[in-house]
Amino acid sequence: MIDVPEIQLEKCDGCGLCVDVCSSQLIMMRESVAVVIKTEGCNWCTLCEAVCATGAIRCPFEIIIE
C-alpha cells in the first residue's frame, strides 16, 4: 500500500488549497488538478483532506488491533 492521500481527479476543482497546506510538498497542480507527486514523506496530517471543499481528497486510516 502506498501511504499517500488519494485524490479523485474528477472531483478536484483546482483550487490549490491542498498544495498550500501540504508541509511535505507532496501535492502539486498539474493541468488544473491536484496530483500527488511523491510516494513517500506524507506525515498524514490530513489537512489536505480537511481543506478540500469538494471532498476530492481522502486520507483513510487503517484500523488495527496491536
Place this chain on the structure above:
Amino acid sequence: MMDKIDFISSVPYFSGLTKTELDAIAALFFEKNGKKNEVFTLEGEPAETLYFVASGVIKVFKTSAEGKEQILSLVRPGGSLNEIAIFDDGPSPTSAEAITPVVLYGISGADLILKLQTYPKIAKSIIKALASQVRQLMSLIEDLAFKRVISRVANILLEHVVNGGDKQPRLTQQEMAAMAGTAREVVGRSLKTLEDNGVLRIDRHRIIITNKEGLKELAQIS
C-alpha cells in the same frame, strides 16, 4: 476572486442591503493579504477587526497549558473571524492562523457597530448569523458533554478493525464524522482523547488499538 463589493454583498451579514447601503459599508472595509502561517488573532488578546475570508483558509484553534494545539474550525472563503471579541468587548477566546496564503476583508469593530445604528438591517442579519453559530455550538456541547461522540467513534473503530477477519474499508476522519453524525473536527478531537486515554495510538495512517477492552468500555458510555 470576486471584487470587494461583490464579495461583501455575498456575505450573509450584509444580505438584503441596497446598492447605496452596500457602498457605504464597503467603503469601511480594507483588504489584507496574509502569508501562510501568519497569525491574525491570539487567544486571550483583544481583537479589534472583524475579518471575512475572501480566499484561502484560516485555522481557528486553542492552545492548552501544555502547548497542545486543538483546531476548532477551518474558516474558508465566506467565513468570518473575531465576532465574539468584537461584539462582547472581551478577549479573543481562540487564536487564528493562516494555513494557506489568504486574502481577507476587514472592518474595524467600532466602525461596524456605528453602522449598525444607521442600518438596523445589518444588525438583524448579524443576529441571525450569530444565532446559527450558537445553534451549532449547542449541538457540539451536547455531543461533548454527554460523551456521545467519543462513544460513537469508539464503536466505529471497533467495527472497522481490519485484522478482525472481515475485509473492512479504511476510513477517513470525514467518513467517521458522517457515521457519528458530527463534524470532522470533533472526530479529530475524539481520536486525540482516545489516544490520551491510552486505548489507541495513531501512527500516521494507522489507528492502532492498544487496549481493546478499554475501548469497548468507552464505546458503551451513552
